Amino acid sequence: MVGGEAGQGVQSVGFILAKAFARGGYHVFADQDYESRIRGGHNFFRVRVSDSEVGTISEKLDILLALNRETIELHQGELVRGGVAVFDGDKINDIRSDSTFFSVSLGRLAEQEAGTGLMANTVALGVALGLVHYDLATLTEVLREHFGIGQTGEANVKAAAKGYEYAVNNFKGKLKQTLSPLSDKKRMLINGNDAIALGAVAAGCTFMAAYPMTPVTSIMEYLASKSDELGLVAVQAEDEISAVNMIIGAAFTGARAMTATSGGGFCLMVEALGLAGITETPILVVLGQRPGPAIGLPTRTEQGDLLFAIRASHGEFPRAVLAPATIEDAFWLTVKAFNLAEKYQLPVILLTDQHLASSYSTIDKFDLSRVIIDRGLLLTKEELTAQSEYKRHKITPSGISPRALPLEGKALVVTDADEHDEEGHLIEDADIRTRMMLKRLRKLDGLRHEIQHPRIYGSQKAEALLIGWGSTYGALKEAVDILQGHGLDVGLLHLNELWPFPAGAVTDALRGVRKSFVVENNATGQLAHLIRSQTGRKVTGNILKFDGRPFTPARIANELRKEVS
């Protein structure tokens, strides 16, 4: 872990550390914890390195890089036996160096080598890699990529080398574990937001409108930075209401369009979800959850918006809600979300959270040949020319009306926020209203079949079944391993495609299970409510966490042990 104040370069050190190990063929999982401020406070970046796949963080630390005093105070208890904390003894002079606390003049070394004490963080980075005798050349390569080959890059390379050398000379053998590069297999190191942005590009999204909001802002920043290269448009709208209505306008004309926001912004978008519903306009809304209500804990994580996402907006209309379980999932579900939106002509919500959005993981490069773009019933110019009249909302057995795009042919595409007839003109007729509602809701029949079965891990008919959804997958999976290691018969049922709810599959999974527990980052057990309402089944208990921090495997394992004992 590297910890310090905002502005001390915690994020860059953490990222470079993760990247250096990823480049050496290791599997890496990293998460970030930061406060809602630009300078000061306490932030940290945890990097977990393994020679096999890792999907979550660990509670225990081998190395703690403390860029300030608070980091030591807050995290020394997390060190494993034999773990070490590195701090700048020139600045923190009331902690004595011993076999756990290693004082290094980070600022002074940075000043000497790079001419600026500001690079103390890079010296610390070098120390960390020196402690495990990692390959300095790999670190150098990553530093040059990150900072560029100019003066800044070279200064950082020098600073890191100094820290590395200092650790090798002074702390040789102090840390039992050493790490050397495993292979030259290159994996991507990406976070959840990156995965969504890449998924959107692969799926052919050409229009995004959004208002900046933690934790999803980097999706728009990334797409905006690539807009000229890729030929897409990213608009920073004046508010979330505008953003979602802009994408409805763009999607109506035929662009694959998305927005991204968090709970507060999503609240503002809710009326327009219904507009997409009644006008049958395909849109994707990424909802990166953070703790509410209102401003809540703006930089932290929660899963408090599940029922809101499923029910948001007045009136009744079909929608899909997908919640990626992993960063890799975030890519594939983004692609799927665009396909479902167009195929069924409705709004799709991709439900993530701060933990998934800003955590990094090593993933094999996505195989783009597996990406399928399905635009559904989209009429070609020839098909449109062959028709005498076009009815945008034609009533069909599947509920899906073939879609025409304005200017594709000469057909007039008409739709209305009011209830409308098949042509799209507003009506108040009771019979047409009834038929239109049924037509739209019929789309759920097809949509239901698109929903994948939940993931099952561990024992199938376990004594105790853990049930989770979304970003908790990695922690839950590892919790199952821990519990099974303790001889408990435990299984995991994990949902990432939540609406339409896979009621049949969940009912099947619950059959024959003695005890079941939902594990959720919220205070009321929203998935438990959903299971109850959709399957009639009641889970045994809820393991909940709503302090704004993600679950760790150990936490889940401990809570379950308490529940079953």
Next chain:
Amino acid sequence: MVDTADYVGGNPAWCPGCGNFGILAAIKKALVALEIEPYRVLMVSGIGQAGKLPHYTKGNVLNVLHGRTLPAATGAKIANPELVVIAIGGDGDGYAEGGNHFINAARRNHDITYLVHNNQVYGLTKGQASPTSDPGFVTKTTPHGADIPINPIALAIAAGATFVSRGFAGDIDHLSQLIMRGIQHRGFALIDVLQPCVSFNHKNTHAWYRERVYKLEENGYEPSDKIVAFEKAQEWGDKIPIGVIYKEERATYEERLSTLKRGPLVWRKLDPLQAEKLLVEFL
């Protein structure tokens, strides 16, 4: 050859004598005069009696939520700039519910034409004050009289609109000329239309407007000076100017997007492999 018959739509559900009829006639006249076929037009409308207008003529139609006319219209224009996008709403839709969108769409200078049917009252909800009601206008919701009104003309100029004008529903020829100029203008064109409401506004009637409006074009007015335009925007009462009050040339939002030089977004070939070079950057 485009003909008036091409623009015949459904039967209006408006009150007899409503100012909306004049606006509808002026829009049709302008589109016919410009020889724009209905399939090239996208009318995006909000909620209120004005929002129903697209159903009473022909064209592509996207009717949206109350106040959200401009976001939907601008999203559509960016995605396919080849469409002639006309946004239509009332004073409640544009200046109350959608006020933030109004100033920001003006500022960004999207290449759309925005018609605001400004009857200074809420019709569909039966007679409450609007943001443009005259000061002291007494309604069921404003028993002590309305506050001072928004000045949409001055607001649009301040916000950076590049074509700011006022028309009168009772002068169809003049209004259709304004609409033609608005459509031809590259950039955000506001046409605030004085629209008598025969059911709920018994103050600002046909006769009231007719006695007061005068045409700027006939007075040698030049709309190119922002300061002069601000002054002209303050004129209200015994004399009400109609015509183009302010006009400037500035690159539109769509022109500034280099991406759109490759053609409309909606005709892009969707190719997953274009993400390949991005994936490599994460290795």
